[in-house]
Amino acid sequence: MPSTGLSLGPKLRYLVERARRIDVGSVIERAKEVHEQHGKAVPLVVADMLWSAARRDVAFQDYVDYDFAILTREERATFMTHPVSMQLAAKYAHPDHRVLFENKIEFNRRFDRFLRREWLVVEAGNADAVRAFVEKHGTIVAKVPVSHMGLGVHRYHAEEVQDWAAFHRGLLERDEILLEEVIVQHPDLAAVCPGTVNTTRITAFNDGSDVHILAIAQKFGRGAVSDQMSFGGFYTMLDDAGHAIGAGYDSHGHVHEKHPDTGFPIAQFQLPFMEEVRAFIDRVARIVPQVQYVGWDVVVSPDGPVLVEGNWGAGVYENKPSVTGIRTGHKPRYRKAIGF
Template sequence: MPSQGLGLAPRLRYLAGRARRIDVGSVLERAKEASAQHDKWTPAVVVDMLWSAGFRQVGFQDYIDYDFAILSSAERATFMTHPVSNELSQKYDHPDHRHVFQDKVEFDRVFSEHLHREWMVVEDGNAVAVHEFAQRHGTIVTKEPVGQAGTGVHRYHAAEIDDWDAFHRGLLQRGELLIEEVIVQHPDLAAVCPGTVNTTRVTAFFDGEMTHILAMAQKFGRGAVSDQMTFGGFYTMLDESGHAVGAGYDSHGHVHETHPDSGFRIADFQLPMIDEVRAFVDRVARVVPQVQYVGWDIVVTPTGPVLVEGNWGAGVYENKPSVTGIRTGHKPRYREAIGF
């Protein structure tokens, strides 16, 4: 695909916005963190972080997460960053169709055949239906239609609910309007963390003909309803065959050679059914082709992949050199597929 560029105007708007919102204290804290971890002089790190943000589109957290303090300019250039990802989202995800991905109820309606689980919407007057749904499945997950990073997701056990009218009113009042059946994950995922449904983030680009898988990350939870970092979760990058490239890590400086609860060695993880995963991502990418750049969250079950959600603002999952020993990222793959 020929280079189409991302445009100067969006970049300037982004830089202006960052300049207005810059939190000097936060930058200093991050710089001290990098300085302590990599034995670098803090003032030099601060200058490097600001220069990287202003001239190389590197977010402050990107700088920390991907160990830029120890990388050469050539190595840094191979890493995907959040500012660049944001530009891709703005350019390739049509605004008229983003609402499908922003509203979880609308998303379930549009992608219903790819969910492979039962779901319903909480409305006035359907307390009996909610009761029947929960009793049928035993445990349910509720979601607020708009949320991110796992916020607004809750888990309830039918056996613990006594007053179903009150429960129904509470769901309405709190805005927990979407109810879903709990996903049963593949035993290979449950072996790492059985208490959380562990999702695979597949970042992909649909060019109108082909779906290009740009990066894959395996997220692991800690027994909570979500595997997001806000719930104590972490991730590891996967190679093209679906195998972990190293230990797990998060954006809070935690590294997990093994899962803290199960003891499973993260570097040994192999995503099951990787061929089915690739084919599945290709199918879901074609449902709303106007939204081309998406971070798909899927779960592999005993019978195949199922869809959790799609993120039109795909975000970035990347390699961490100090953990994996790999000093390059995924940006060349993005460039080859998208042509920027």
């Protein structure tokens, strides 16, 4: 196992790069959001945000999302932040193995037995195979192999295709060359949002012996092909038993006591098959031991969990105190498991 702790070098490089790219206007706009939410003076918020970024590794959006303006210094210290997560990702993902998580086709090949769905790569000359695949499944998901935040993902319906040669050609031109069978989600997930396959983000760390689950976030869509925020999605944190700890929220200031489309009370959500999900993560996290810190996206189907993808740049999903009433975050769990 690599040595524990985060070295000073990556942090200094991050701070220098962040200072070079700082957008003062963006900082002020975020400070205004904080003022509207919590009544704090904008100049004081700006100063606090800059101080927190420089000294506490707090991204500006983290400051807004996790309600730092109303937290004490001790409470703030319990929250995981994106800069710290980025440093962990860089330290605990061997560069030679990151491509397995960056390229969806390579990921599918390595983790095929955990996907539990059919998939096909679009290539020159396989228009007939593409047609057969799409017609077999009726609706499929097409993905760009390298993308982020749910971008480059589209749904296609066989009944809407008039020219299969043109359809095949269009997939190649748009680089939507990974086709997948649509995942059937558990009825408990469909009850919240039936139009989107709602994924569970499980951030985990493989210390070489044990796999530690650090945080669990349940994402919900709004009927689009993806549940990412760029598609109108939001999330809620789950406790160790898989139960929501409060309402849903996003990084755009929206809070959802109930799902906007179905009226489902988000705080009442319970992830089914939670014990099976834990065992599933323990297995998948050991497949590529050279990448220890991963944000795993899974979907619970009627028969148990299936794997969507893994993110070596795990990102951060955290508690929002003004929504849940809980004024602490998950960082102590990260520290205990990883030792930084």
